[in-house]
Amino acid sequence: MSTLVLLLFTGLGLGALYFLVAAGLSLIYGLMGVLNFAHGAFLTLGAFTGWEIARRTGGDNWWTFLLSLLVGAVAGALFAAFTEFVLIRRLYQRHIEQVLVTVGLSLAAVALFDGIWGTDPVFIQGPAWFKETTDILGARIPNDRFICIIAAVLVLLALVFFLKNTRYGMIIRAGVENRSMVTALGIDVRKAFTLVFTIGGAAAGLGGVLASHYFGYVSPLLGGSLLIFAFIVTVIGGLGSLTGAAVAAVAVAVLQQFANFYLGGTGDFVVVLALALVLLFRPSGLLGRTS
Amino acid sequence: MTAAEEERSIAPAPILRIDGLTAHIAGQQVVEDVSFTVPATGITALLGRNGVGKTSTIKAIIGLIDRTGTVELDGVRVDREPTYKIIRSGVGYVPEDREVFSKLTVAENLRLAERDAAPRRQLVEELFPDLLARSGQMAGTLSGGQQQMVSLARALLNTNKILLVDEPTKGLAPKIVAEVAETLAEAAKTVPILLVEQNLQVVRQLAEGAVVLSGGRVVHTGNALDFLNDDGLTQRLLGVSTEAAHTEAAHTEAAHTASAQTPAPAEKGAAL
Amino acid sequence: MTTETDATETQDAHGATGGTPAGSRRRAANRGAAEGTHDGGRAPLRLTRGKVVGAAVGIAGVVLLILLPLLNLSLPGVLPGPTYTPGSLQLLAMCMLMAAAALTYHLLLGVAGLLSFGHALYFGAGVYGLAIILQNLDIPLLPAMGLTLLVVIVLAHVVGSISLKVSGIPFAMVTLAFAQAGSVVVGRNPEGITGGDEGLTLRTNNLPDFLVGVANTRNLYWLALAVLVAVFVIVTWVQSSRAGHVAAAVRENELRVRVLGLQPYLVKLLIFVVSAVLVCIIGMVFLLLQSGAVPRAVSADLTITLLVMVVLGGVGSRWGAVIGGVFYTILDQRLTTLANSDAIDALPEILRIPLSEPLFILGTLFILVVLFLPGGLTGAAQRLARRRTRRGGDRVQKSREILEEAA
Known part of the structure; x- marks a missing residue:
């Protein structure tokens, strides 16, 4: 029983990270049709800037941690907004070329991170409480898992509130459904493009800081490895669906943890297998638009 | 006139x-x-x-x-x-097939379309009282006629x-x-x-x-x-006789070349 | 053959009814397909002057490349030494293998309009498959290669038939996920057979002597050249075959092809598998040349490298893929040398860090090409040539169309 609970919470923590990456990916794809390969770089930049903050201000207190979350999110958001404004926008409606540009950007960015911070993982320290565990039903859960879960839930709630209750949220929802009709109502949908990139970048940057605490280190490859699972999550959840991304993130991560433990480290294959099954029987994803 | x-x-x-x-x-x-x-x-x-x-x-x-x-x-x-x-x-645009945002409510569909400082909400409410009653409903769940009202209302809200x-x-x-x-x-x-x-x-x-x-x-x-x-003209350009104008004859395969040479397809078309 | 008859029959049927808009649209579709088959039948006969010159230059180039290991030529700044030295031959052989691999990617993207992010899976399967078989089974090289090919043919069918359920961007994501699974296997090192991060060293016991050792680098060079020429010929053949024409038609308008009763899915799968088999063979030669398998051979980075090569050279062009492959490989090698040079070391940090990362420069270059040089290097060259002769360029347009159609 305690193993089950431990696996569940570890899975939820990992799922929280997947969600923070996948949320932006899914919104960006849903609204703009762009598969953003640079999303992992947003995350890595967030993780490194968060680490710099922790390193410079003495990494083991809560204020530093909260500050690093904020700075990481802002760094991710700025990088993402820059990407949309300078690179993506020039290639309006050229989806594949937009993908290619993000591929080039992710190559260049990861190489630059290599150059600045080195290729080896750098280890990170958080508040002492992170290293402690909490007892739930006999399982000793590392506390950093809870932080990831809480943060992801807050981001999900904030995003849902934003999408439901603001004009831009409405434009984004309408744009995911039918972008050309939004422009045909006299709305400049490109502003919404910059906005979803910025939001997605902020979530990824936040995810980067949390991931560095979850894994205990930062490396230039951190973003890329999470990105691939985030891709799988967005396809399974249904491209463009925020709730789909949330459900699939948890499902994929928990499945991965259980398979890793009970099926001899086969978590990654089980996830790819799940992807294959979803594609065979429901190609538009769990909560995707059925067309 | x-x-x-x-x-x-x-x-x-x-x-x-x-x-x-x-x-x-x-x-x-x-x-x-x-x-x-x-x-x-x-x-x-x-x-x-x-x-x-x-x-x-x-x-x-x-x-x-x-x-x-x-x-x-x-x-x-x-x-x-x-x-x-x-x-x-x-320009007010009312597209073919209405293109309402099915996952937005009626009210949201209309709010999205407002681009004037003072949109003519009252006019729309008078023209389509039905929409007011359904303002909280998802537009995708409306009937075709109601969706058309939403689509028309979106255009009529603005000057x-x-x-x-x-x-x-x-x-x-x-x-x-x-x-x-x-x-x-x-x-x-x-x-x-x-x-x-x-x-x-x-x-x-x-x-x-x-x-x-x-x-x-x-x-x-x-x-x-x-x-x-001008029956001849409509027959030639629209492929329909105006006598049967309200039937969906325009959809048939009655081509002007075919009708000139062989009347059979045109008759078949009219029957459809 | 049957499909062709079908097409003609439908065309006749519509010719009889004619005149309706729907009919005329369908007739336009038939016309497109008919032209396609027309091209297919005529292509070998239609020898323009340009094609003759191109073929002549190609043959002369191949002859020169064959003779290269026997010559003493120096290309300072490009090759590390005279052309007969193993170091230079190794680099040239690598260029040719990468060019060949880029050609197989061209088959996917440029011909079938499939943006795959999982091509490295088949390259890596060739590299690791052969290395593992040679390591663990006591069989000669050719049967070992045959066995590896068999595995890859099955793998490509399974992955291809699932991934092709979706198209466009989702296809890219799904192929990436499958390739990642392969990459993870290699990294996990099950039962110690892949060597994990360290990779595998090629076991040479069952290899023919002429392929082993630095002294025989020129034999491997000739092998790589043979592979490049063979892949080029096969890709050209596939492209001008019936399947190639149907694939191109599918890329332009899938619905149209379906209306004609053809099977876009099967044609795409065929091209997917052919491309996988070819890149697997290239992977096996790559293993012999490198005398070892490293995890990078099956990573997403490798697929992205191939994609970058094809785009740099010019999407939709065979020569573009070759030029892109050679250009990228040499540039990568040169930039790595540059990164370790004293000149860079002496620079202030703000210049030193970016310049000492070859991938930063290549990534930036790639972005600039996508933004400002649609049609890649071949497109730019053609535009220059056209400007001189005052004719409009269509290379660029074609590249852009192919990319849009892959979406």
């Missing part, structure tokens, strides 16, 4: 002038060097068989598909502008120089068709309309001018009633 119409037809400044409009979809030419004008009052019908490029022409006017040529709105060239700016310069209305009665029950026609007639009192419509009964009731397309080109322009009353 006819005297008034003649006066209008010689009134000089058209609200919309299309010149040499050409458009492609996926490499295929769908609109070919189309030129016509829409007068500043009343309803002008854009007619033609299915698939001749009526919808594409409308979409090309507001830049929803790639096109070349001149589009002049109220004397100002707008074809270099992005779609949203063309719309903001005073426009012209309305582009694409097949507003498509697939609707006769009673709803009459309601839509009434709404359009009401709207036409204040704003000129370019109307794509398959239901020739509705065209007869509403339209003053007519522009007829065939194979992506303009093949006839003139007074709508004169055109509809």
Whole structure:
């Protein structure tokens, strides 16, 4: 029983990270049709800037941690907004070329991170409480898992509130459904493009800081490895669906943890297998638009 | 009535002038060097068989598909502008198949469309009392007729120089068709309309001018009633006899070449 | 053959009814397909002057490349030494293998309009498959290669038939996920057979002597050249075959092809599998040349490298893929040398860090090409040539169309 609970919470923590990456990916794809390969770089930049903050201000207190979350999110958001404004926008409606540009950007960015911070993982320290565990039903859960879960839930709630209750949220929802009709109502949908990139970048940057605490280190490859699972999550959840991304993130991560433990480290294959099954029987994803 | 119409037809400044409009979809030419004008009052019908490029022409006017040529709105060239700016310069667009946002509520659909500082909410509420009652409902769960009301309401909320209305009665029950026609007639009192419509009964009731397309080109322009009353002309250009105008005969395979040589397919078409 | 008859029949049927808009649209579709088959039948006969010159230059180039290991030529700044030295031959052989791999990617993207992010899976399967078989089974090289090919043919069918359920961007994501699974296997090192991060060293016991050792680098060079020429010929053949024409038609308008009763899915799968088999063979030669397998051979980075090569050279062009492959490989090698040079070391940090990362420069270059040089290097060259002769360029347009159609 305690193993089950431990696996569940570890899975939820990992799922929280997947969600923070996948949320932006899914919104960006849903609204703009762009598969953003640079999303992992947003995350890595967030993780490194968060680490710099922790390193410079003495990494083991809560204020530093909260500050690093904020700075990481802002760094991710700025990088993402820059990407949309300078690179993506020039290639309006050229989806594949937009993908290619993000591929080039992710190559260049990861190489630059290599150059600045080195290729080896750098280890990170958080508040002492992170290293402690909490007892739930006999399982000793590392506390950093809870932080990831809480943060992801807050981001999900904030995003849902934003999408439901603001004009831009409405434009984004309408744009995911039918972008050309939004422009045909006299709305400049490109502003919404910059906005979803910025939001997605902020979530990824936040995810980067949390991931560095979850894994205990930062490396230039951190973003890329999470990105691939985030891709799988967005396809399974249904491209463009925020709730789909949330459900699939948890499902994929928990499945991965259980398979890793009970099926001899086969978590990654089980996830790819799940992807294959979803594609065979429901190609538009769990909560995707059925067309 | 006819005297008034003649006066209008010689009134000089058209609200919309299309010149040499050409458009492609996926490499295929769908609109070919189309030129016509829409007068500043009343309803002008854009007619033609299915698939001749009526919808594409409308979409090309507001830049929803790639096109070349001149589009002049109220004397100002707008074809270099992005779609949203063309719309903001005073175009109301009611697309084919309504295109309401199905996962947004009725109220949200309408709020999204408001672009004037003082949108005419009251007018819309008077015209479509049904929508007020359903404002919290997802637009995707509405009936076809109600969705058409939402789509029309989105255009009527703002003050426009012209309305582009694409097949507003498509697939609707006769009673709803009459309601839509009434709404359009009401709207036409204040704003000129370019109307794509398959239901020739509705065209007869509403339209003053007519522009007829065939194979992506303009093949006839003139007074709508004169055109509809010329049985030979409608037979040739729309493939229907106006006697049977309200049946969906326009959808049949009755081609003018075929009907000239072998009458059999045309009969079969009329039966359908 | 049957499909062709079908097409003609439908065309006749519509010719009889004619005149309706729907009919004329369908006739246009038939016309497109008919032209396609027309091209297919005529292509070998239609020898323009340009094609003759191109073929002549190609043959002369191949002859020169064959003779290269026997010559003493120096290309300072490009090759590390004279052309007969193993170091230079190794680099040239690598260029040719990468060019060949880029050609197989061209088959996916440029011919079938499939944006795959999982091509490295088949390259890696060739590299690791052969290395593992040679390591663990006592069989000669050719049967070992045959066995590896068999595995890859099955793998490509399974992955291809699932991934092709979706198209466009989702296809890219799904192929990436499958390739990632392969990459994970290699990294996990099950039962110690892949060597994990360290990779595998090629076991040479069962290899023919002429392929082993630095002294025989020129034999491997000739092998790589043979592979490049063979892949080029096969890709050209596939492209001008019936399947190639159907694939191109599918890329332009899938619905149109379906209306004609053809099977876009099967044609795409065929091209997917052919491309996988070819890149697997290239992977096996790569293993012999490198005398070892490293995890990078099956990573997403490798697929992205191939994609970058194809785009740099010019999407939709065979020569573009070859030029892109050679250009990228040499540039990568040169930049790595540059990164370790004293000149860079002496620069202030703000210049030193970016310049000492070859991938930063290559990534930036790639972005600039996508933004400002649509049609890649071949497109730019053609535009220059056209400007001189005052004719409009269509290379660029074609590249852009292919990319849009892959979406």
